[in-house]
Amino acid sequence: MRQKAEPVEAITDEIRQLCADMIETMLTIKGIGLAAPQVGKLLRIFVSNVDYEDEEGEIHLSDPIVYINPIISSPSEELVKRSEGCLSIPKLYAYVERPEKITVEAMDLEGNLFTKECSGYLARNIMHENDHLNGVLFIDRIKGKRRTLLEPELRRIKQNYFLKS
Ligand code: ZN
Numbered sequence: 671m672r673q674k675a676e677p678v679e680a681i682t683d684e685i686r687q688l689c690a691d692m693i694e695t696m697l698t699i700k701g702i703g704l705a706a707p708q709v710g711k712l713l714r715i716f717v718s719n720v721d722y723e724d725e726e727g728e729i730h731l732s733d734p735i736v737y738i739n740p741i742i743s744s745p746s747e748e749l750v751k752r753s754e755g756c757l758s759i760p761k762l763y764a765y766v767e768r769p770e771k772i773t774v775e776a777m778d779l780e781g782n783l784f785t786k787e788c789s790g791y792l793a794r795n796i797m798h799e800n801d802h803l804n805g806v807l808f809i810d811r812i813k814g815k816r817r818t819l820l821e822p823e824l825r826r827i828k829q830n831y832f833l834k835s
Pocket of ligand 1: 755756758798799
């Protein structure tokens with residue numbers, strides 16, 4: 671989970687099956703995003719069912735969307751701090767600072783490129799999942815004293831869940 675994932679070269683039956691399995695896993699555990707390295711595949715794929723966040727801060731879900739070989743660009747200068755959790759680090763939530771807006775370009779399962787301008791929780795969700803493709807966990811984005819405060823909890827989680835690092 672700490673390694674950099676490889677780009678997908680072609681949409682094969684194997685890739686389609688992997689995406690279907692990832693979607694099923696995400697829905698079964700009631701997650702809102704899942705990256706291929708989290709299921710042991712070092713490929714640049716994640717799935718997400720976050721559609722958008724409305725003005726009241728409510729997160730609306732859509733049918734799962736597959737992002738293949740995603741590229742994030744145009745991060746806003748405005749940064750926001752919000753609570754995040756991760757299926758790979760159970761029961762730990764912490765505030766992470768990230769850009770409010772980004773643009774993501776990715777390929778779908780038909781091989782078509784699409785571009786989305788994302789803000790709010792959708793942007794956060796995409797950045798969190800994209801981090802997994804680079805071997806980065808949200809706790810890595812917490813620095814200094816707040817990170818030190820998390821260490822005992824992280825040790826407990828590593829012991830209980832054999833989190834690979
Ligand atoms: Zn995660």
